[in-house]
Amino acid sequence: MTTTNSERINLRASTEAKRVIENAASLLGTTVSAFMLGQAYEAAKRVLAEHELLILSARDRDQLLALLDNPPAPNAELRELLSRAE
Template identity: 45%
Template sequence: MPTMPRPPGEATARDITINLRASRRQRALIDEAAEALGKTRSDFMLETACREAESVLLDRRYFGLDEARFREFLAALDAPPADNPNLRRLLGERAPWEQ
């Protein structure tokens, strides 16, 4: 699973507690899935919850703008892209699997 980049200065240690209440059936299901992946319950739950949280945030499509900012947004979309020599070079290279 890809990991989220950490903001500068964020500690890598787990120093926050999250408490949940679950049914026996839910805990057994989570434990079975964690065991199937060779993970602890905590690791499995954190990775799964973070992956779902990223998905929810990335899937947000609606955002509101007032009329002036909406015009600015449309102008930015309609403007030609800025020249980017590095991107142009990269796009001109063959993919590794095609070499």
């Protein structure tokens, strides 16, 4: 993560949350800002990765690959949809 100090994020926290965060940052020998940014940044990357990644079971993967290799014939709804796209 690159820190450039160009943007600002403000938030309010309960007294307890602030105390816990300050203690955790202190234990790691870092500032509260660096601790919070690092933790939020990593959590945000995990959330994005979870929404971008599709994990299939072996059975589902095999079924998907079989459908890609031998797609079913288009049904009436698909033919209608494709005719409107032309």
